[in-house]
Amino acid sequence: MEDWVLDTVIGIILAVITLITLYPFYYIVLITFNAGTDTITGGMYLWPRQFTLGNYIYFFEDPKWLDAFGISVARTIAGTFLGVLFTCMVAYGLSKNDLKFRNIYFILVIVAMYFSGGLVAYYVVLRSIGLINTFGVYVIPGMLNLFFLLIALTFFREIPEEMAESARIDGAGELRIFYRLILPVSKPLLATMCLFVGSGQWNSWLDSAYFVHKEELRTLTYRMMEVINQAMVPATNSAAIATLSSKSTVTPLSVQATAMVISIVPILGVYPFLQKYFVSGMMLGSVKG
Amino acid sequence: MLYLLVFSYVPMFGIIIAFKNYKITTGIEGMFTSSWAGLTHFRAIISDYNFPNLVRNTLVLSILKVIFSYPVPILFAIILNEVRNAFVKRFVQTVSYLPHFISWVVVTGIAYAFFSTGYGMFNDLMMSLGLLSNPWNVLTDPDSFWGLAVMTAIWKEAGWWTIIFLAALTSIDPSLYEAAEIDGASRIKRILYITLPGLKSAAIVVMILSIGNMLGGGLVGSNFEQAMLLGNKLNSDTSQIIQTYAFNIGLVQGRFSFAMAIDLVQSVISVMLIFTSNYIARRFSGVGLY
Numbered sequence: 001m002e003d004w005v006l007d008t009v010i011g012i013i014l015a016v017i018t019l020i021t022l023y024p025f026y027y028i029v030l031i032t033f034n035a036g037t038d039t040i041t042g043g044m045y046l047w048p049r050q051f052t053l054g055n056y057i058y059f060f061e062d063p064k065w066l067d068a069f070g071i072s073v074a075r076t077i078a079g080t081f082l083g084v085l086f087t088c089m090v091a092y093g094l095s096k097n098d099l100k101f102r103n104i105y106f107i108l109v110i111v112a113m114y115f116s117g118g119l120v121a122y123y124v125v126l127r128s129i130g131l132i133n134t135f136g137v138y139v140i141p142g143m144l145n146l147f148f149l150l151i152a153l154t155f156f157r158e159i160p161e162e163m164a165e166s167a168r169i170d171g172a173g174e175l176r177i178f179y180r181l182i183l184p185v186s187k188p189l190l191a192t193m194c195l196f197v198g199s200g201q202w203n204s205w206l207d208s209a210y211f212v213h214k215e216e217l218r219t220l221t222y223r224m225m226e227v228i229n230q231a232m233v234p235a236t237n238s239a240a241i242a243t244l245s246s247k248s249t250v251t252p253l254s255v256q257a258t259a260m261v262i263s264i265v266p267i268l269g270v271y272p273f274l275q276k277y278f279v280s281g282m283m284l285g286s287v288k289g
Numbered sequence: 290m291l292y293l294l295v296f297s298y299v300p301m302f303g304i305i306i307a308f309k310n311y312k313i314t315t316g317i318e319g320m321f322t323s324s325w326a327g328l329t330h331f332r333a334i335i336s337d338y339n340f341p342n343l344v345r346n347t348l349v350l351s352i353l354k355v356i357f358s359y360p361v362p363i364l365f366a367i368i369l370n371e372v373r374n375a376f377v378k379r380f381v382q383t384v385s386y387l388p389h390f391i392s393w394v395v396v397t398g399i400a401y402a403f404f405s406t407g408y409g410m411f412n413d414l415m416m417s418l419g420l421l422s423n424p425w426n427v428l429t430d431p432d433s434f435w436g437l438a439v440m441t442a443i444w445k446e447a448g449w450w451t452i453i454f455l456a457a458l459t460s461i462d463p464s465l466y467e468a469a470e471i472d473g474a475s476r477i478k479r480i481l482y483i484t485l486p487g488l489k490s491a492a493i494v495v496m497i498l499s500i501g502n503m504l505g506g507g508l509v510g511s512n513f514e515q516a517m518l519l520g521n522k523l524n525s526d527t528s529q530i531i532q533t534y535a536f537n538i539g540l541v542q543g544r545f546s547f548a549m550a551i552d553l554v555q556s557v558i559s560v561m562l563i564f565t566s567n568y569i570a571r572r573f574s575g576v577g578l579y
Contacts, residue, residue, distance in 0.1 A: 003476060006371070006476055006477075007373075010368055010371055010372060013368055014368065014369075014372070014377070014381050017365070017381065017385060018380075018381055018384050018385075020444070021384050021385055021387065021388065021444070021448070022384060024399045024403065025387075025399070027399070027402060027403065027410065028398075028399055028402060031402060044410070045410060045414075123539065123540055199390045202392070203390075203391070203392030203393070203394070203395075204392075205392060205393070205394045206514075206517075210536075210540055221392050221394045221395075224394045224395065224398055225394045225397075225518065227398075228394070228397055228398055228401055228518065229521075253402075256398060257398070257402060260395045260398050260399070263392065263395060264391060264395060267390045267391065268387070271387070271390050272383050275383065
């Protein structure tokens with residue numbers, strides 16, 4: 001009897017949690033399939049009132065949104081590939097006991113993890129090395145991820161040294177050992193890193209907003225933020241709600257919702273499958289600090 | 290050896306990059322290029338008319354987040370642990386941390402779509418249910434910013450932190466539950482005396498992390514992102530925090546040294562918080578991060 005009550009209560013709580021989590025996403029999807037001019041009249045909860053694909057068509061025809069989408073894709077691919085590769089290389093180097101000054105490097109990594117210079121100092125550095133207003137600002141500063149450096153370090157230490165040793169005897173160079181031996185056995189680690197570095201890249205907005213002033217380098221997240229900022233200031237509110245052209249039903253807000261859905265889809269497609277990897281990675285990281 | 294050549298050179302390069310930021314705040318770059326300012330900038334911070342307000346917002350937001358976001362993942366983990374259907378458990382958990390992977394920009398966009406007075410469903414619903422007589426603009430009302438910030442942060446991150454607690458629960462020996470059941474302990478009792486104690490060390494570690502990152506927003510973090518994205522001119526009385534102020538002063542107004550001084554104060558306080566909370570936790574429970 002008691003069990004039955006408890007199970008019911010748990011069931012209700014879980015249903016509410018699931019609803020609270022999923023409904024906002026559903027609501028956004030709803031907006032994207034409804035005519036923008038109709039959405040702003042409010043009162044739509046469950047299904048589109050004036051079904052249209054216009055928002056999606058508009059998104060893929062407008063160079064402003066499409067370019068931003070392209071930049072986002074490019075930075076995510078480049079940033080993830082370089083970031084994961086570079087971090088792994090550094091971690092592999094640091095995992096070797098016979099590395100000279102290893103302890104010093106290690107202390108440097110730890111201190112850098114706890115101390116940050118703050119955004120302003122960061123900006124000054126970026127400017128002085130000429131990264132401001134370039135595509136590089138999206139990719140280069142994030143190449144060494146200290147958090148994953150420590151995780152990768154722990155992971156590489158678990159790989160038996162004999163494996164590398166036997167390859168060395170067979171005449172393989174260090175780089176060859178790294179690419180042909182170490183990376184292939186590190187797939188769970190690489191999967192986790194790719195997911196996190198990738199979603200970090202895909203979601204990042206600050207660098208595009210403040211470190212880049214060229215319109216053609218803006219990312220998708222920046223474009224979405226732009227609409228939010230416009231809509232929040234009442235003076236320009238009417239401008240934000242007005243349709244984008246006289247014949248269309250598309251409004252800036254409905255395109256923005258479309259952009260949001262488009263930006264969620266890749267994440268939604270990837271993360272459930274990597275679940276088993278990142279759960280263990282998360283534990284490792286939290287214990288290490 | 291080729292090995293040393295390749296792998297000691299590469300880390301060195303990486304560490305130089307990582308460290309450039311850090312060195313500049315402590316004034317090493319300023320040493321070469323500019324004259325000494327002494328404590329001028331620090332005095333300027335204290336006499337800045339915005340300062341008391343900024344400190345208040347930063348502290349209130351941080352403390353609210355630490356207090357409210359901390360118990361949620363623990364409770365959620367306990368509830369999930371009681372679910373017997375493996376598929377339901379996995380499904381709900383997977384759904385619950387989906388928002389973790391979504392950008393703050395998107396979360397803000399969603400919040401906007403929900404709370405906008407023009408077409409958002411929140412006001413629609415509240416008014417048709419008769420709970421509100423006039424549209425309440427949650428997004429620009431200074432009184433609602435803290436609540437909005439804490440709730441959206443919990444919505445986004447609570448499911449994620451549940452992972453840690455659930456993992457801690459899997460290490461509890463199932464025979465404990467069986468033994469308790471045979472002895473006649475009810476499910477509530479089993480939760481109280483087996484599940485909760487099993488969470489203790491994970492809870493302490495997460496508490497340390499949470500307090501260590503208090504100024505960033507505790508567990509759920511994101512003080513900065515929220516203040517930048519959810520904050521606007523109308524609610525800046527409660528949404529402007531130390532970090533965003535430093536950011537605006539530095540990057541928008543170009544007063545770099547002043548902004549750096551603000552940043553430095555904040556990072557020193559943060560580091561002190563991490564070490565203190567770790568020390569206290571170790572002292573009282575023997576569990577620490579290092």
